[in-house]
Amino acid sequence: MPIYIDLDLCDQNEDCPAATYCLYGALYFDHSENKLKYDREKCQNCGTCVNHCGPGALYYAKDDEELNMLVEELKRLKEI
Numbered sequence: 001m002p003i004y005i006d007l008d009l010c011d012q013n014e015d016c017p018a019a020t021y022c023l024y025g026a027l028y029f030d031h032s033e034n035k036l037k038y039d040r041e042k043c044q045n046c047g048t049c050v051n052h053c054g055p056g057a058l059y060y061a062k063d064d065e066e067l068n069m070l071v072e073e074l075k076r077l078k079e080i
């Protein structure tokens, strides 16, 4: 269940609640680059972050195939 961050929606909040709820350090604010980052190697696929993202910028998929379909669909919807 990889996570996808829609950077058009993410508000890059350094106090991002979604990152706060990530107990594995997989979603975090990088102060040196001033942006939210996701470390897929650390992600435990719990889905908790998705439920705590205010702007609705986080999506998850059950596998890479579903993730790719999701990203393509989001791109398509933005073109409309």
Ligand code: SF4
Binding pocket: 003, 021, 022, 023, 024, 025, 026, 027, 042, 043, 044, 045, 046, 047, 048, 049, 050
């Ligand atoms: S799915 Fe769970 S482990 Fe992965 S980034 Fe979100 S909160 Fe962290």
